[in-house]
Amino acid sequence: MQAVKMVITGPFSAGKTRFIGTISEIDVVSTERRITTSAEQIKDNTTVAMDFGRITVDDDLVLYLFGTPGQRRFDFMWDILSQGMLGFVVMIDSTKPETFREAKRILETFESYASTPYVIAANKQDMEDAWEPEDLRIILRLDSSIKILPCIAGNKESVKNVLLELLYSILEQIDQQEAQNQTD
Amino acid sequence: MALKGNLRDFSTTQLLNLINLARKTGTLTIQDEDAQPNATACMSFKEGKLIYAHTGDESNNLAKILETTGKLTAEQARVIQTKAKGTNNKQLGYLLIQAGLVTQQDITQSVRHYILEVVYKLFTWTEGLFRFDANELPADHQITISIDLESVIMEGSRRLKEWEILQEELPDLDVALKFTDRPDARLQNINLTVEEWRVVSFVNPRNTIKQIAKANNLSDFEIRRIVYGMLQAGLVEFSRSVKTAVSPSQATAPTTKPQDTRQPIEQQPPAVKRSIVVRLIDRIRGI
Numbered sequence: 001m002q003a004v005k006m007v008i009t010g011p012f013s014a015g016k017t018r019f020i021g022t023i024s025e026i027d028v029v030s031t032e033r034r035i036t037t038s039a040e041q042i043k044d045n046t047t048v049a050m051d052f053g054r055i056t057v058d059d060d061l062v063l064y065l066f067g068t069p070g071q072r073r074f075d076f077m078w079d080i081l082s083q084g085m086l087g088f089v090v091m092i093d094s095t096k097p098e099t100f101r102e103a104k105r106i107l108e109t110f111e112s113y114a115s116t117p118y119v120i121a122a123n124k125q126d127m128e129d130a131w132e133p134e135d136l137r138i139i140l141r142l143d144s145s146i147k148i149l150p151c152i153a154g155n156k157e158s159v160k161n162v163l164l165e166l167l168y169s170i171l172e173q174i175d176q177q178e179a180q181n182q183t184d
Numbered sequence: 185m186a187l188k189g190n191l192r193d194f195s196t197t198q199l200l201n202l203i204n205l206a207r208k209t210g211t212l213t214i215q216d217e218d219a220q221p222n223a224t225a226c227m228s229f230k231e232g233k234l235i236y237a238h239t240g241d242e243s244n245n246l247a248k249i250l251e252t253t254g255k256l257t258a259e260q261a262r263v264i265q266t267k268a269k270g271t272n273n274k275q276l277g278y279l280l281i282q283a284g285l286v287t288q289q290d291i292t293q294s295v296r297h298y299i300l301e302v303v304y305k306l307f308t309w310t311e312g313l314f315r316f317d318a319n320e321l322p323a324d325h326q327i328t329i330s331i332d333l334e335s336v337i338m339e340g341s342r343r344l345k346e347w348e349i350l351q352e353e354l355p356d357l358d359v360a361l362k363f364t365d366r367p368d369a370r371l372q373n374i375n376l377t378v379e380e381w382r383v384v385s386f387v388n389p390r391n392t393i394k395q396i397a398k399a400n401n402l403s404d405f406e407i408r409r410i411v412y413g414m415l416q417a418g419l420v421e422f423s424r425s426v427k428t429a430v431s432p433s434q435a436t437a438p439t440t441k442p443q444d445t446r447q448p449i450e451q452q453p454p455a456v457k458r459s460i461v462v463r464l465i466d467r468i469r470g471i
């Protein structure tokens with residue numbers, strides 16, 4: 001039985017929990033409530049807000065979705081989480097420009113951990129004041145090769161689309177590497 | 185004349201009680217002949233207070249201790265251990281503080297944690313030769329602290345009970361875990377500690393519980409406690425497919441040096457095959 005993993009990251013309240021909950025076949029394990037009341041310092045018994053969801057493919061393949069904790073003081077968890085991931089999704093609350101800079105920082109951190117493909121989900125597109133994906137590209141100064149996908153985290157088709165686009169990018173990377181190996 | 189005997193007849197709890205009540209000064213050495221190498225532990229006392237402890241292996245190196253408590257990263261600890269070879273713990277402590285890598289408090293807390301872990305582990309030993317050498321104390325260059333034995337005895341006894349239960353529930357650490365397959369698993373509102381999340385991120389049919397413990401610097405007791413909790417919560421279950429996945433090099437893990445203990449674990453799955461991605465795509469399209 002093989003287990004593969006994808007990481008869903010992004011600033012606090014971007015929609016990570018909602019996103020994983022929409023597609024996961026198990027109730028999302030989320031520890032958010034506890035975290036808001038816990039003290040600033042990480043003590044041994046401090047719990048970390050992180051989501052965990054699952055999609056079973058067949059008897060011997062399962063995909064896990066890990067949502068990262070939003071708070072900065074849990075940054076060290078990212079390193080642990082990114083180990084061995086297939087790819088990652090950076091979620092952005094398109095209605096909150098004040099979080100865009102933070103989203104970019106998170107993106108860059110994850111990029112430095114692994115050279116796995118990623119996509120950006122411009123979330124909350126159902127809301128009136130949501131920025132359009134292409135405007136986000138400009139303001140975040142993201143290369144045209146990076147996929148920025150419109151997203152509504154509570155909508156199954158929308159979530160499927162984001163995950164599929166990420167998988168297509170992963171496939172592309174595999175094909176490129178294989179092509180390169182053949183020319184080597 | 186030294187106090188001598190076997191833990192079969194005289195438990196760790198009783199020995200510590202004696203040392204505490206008689207306010208003894210000296211070093212207690214316990215040796216478990218049946219266990220693998222390294223099964224020697226020494227504890228030193230000054231007027232009935234615990235001041236130092238270490239096991240027979242190299243784990244009492246300060247860099248290693250600070251790594252275990254997360255004050256140094258694995259990489260930092262490795263570099264320091266190579267560069268500062270031959271430097272004793274006290275000197276090393278000064279150097280690290282001066283370099284701004286850790287604080288005095290980090291060192292005290294970490295050494296305290298290390299000492300207590302060694303001692304608590306001894307509570308679970310049921311056999312082994314012991315010897316108390318009066319007035320023998322650790323070398324001057326060791327970092328010592330002072331801990332009341334009453335609290336140590338209480339916590340140790342508590343852990344011993346827990347240990348016995350855990351041992352019974354989870355006798356074999358050479359099995360792997362996987363996330364539960366039961367769709368009815370009650371997974372809501374599980375609160376996991378940082379340590380537990382670390383373990384969670386290694387859950388994979390290819391990693392045995394023992395390997396996960398090593399990769400996270402957790403003792404047998406600590407990993408048992410975490411895994412037991414996760415089993416109880418229905419988050420994970422045992423995976424039977426591990427045997428086929430353990431390579432010969434992994435099977436010989438117990439003889440590898442401490443520095444090598446991180447390697448057997450599978451952190452980075454092999455390059456993902458195209459066919460797997462295709463299967464994932466098909467599955468998600470069908471949702």
Ligand SMILES: Nc1nc2c(ncn2[C@@H]2O[C@H](COP(=O)(O)OP(=O)(O)O)[C@@H](O)[C@H]2O)c(=O)[nH]1
Pocket residue numbers: 010011012013014015016017018019070123124125126127151152153154
């Ligand atoms: N309108 C709308 N609300 C959303 C969307 N995604 C998430 N939310 C809401 O935004 C809030 C934060 O979402 P949550 O998933 O908890 O964010 P997290 O901190 O990233 O896990 C919740 O109240 C969600 O219901 C979306 O696509 N549209």
Ligand SMILES: [Mg+2]
Pocket residue numbers: 013016017018030032051067
């Ligand atoms: Mg959340």
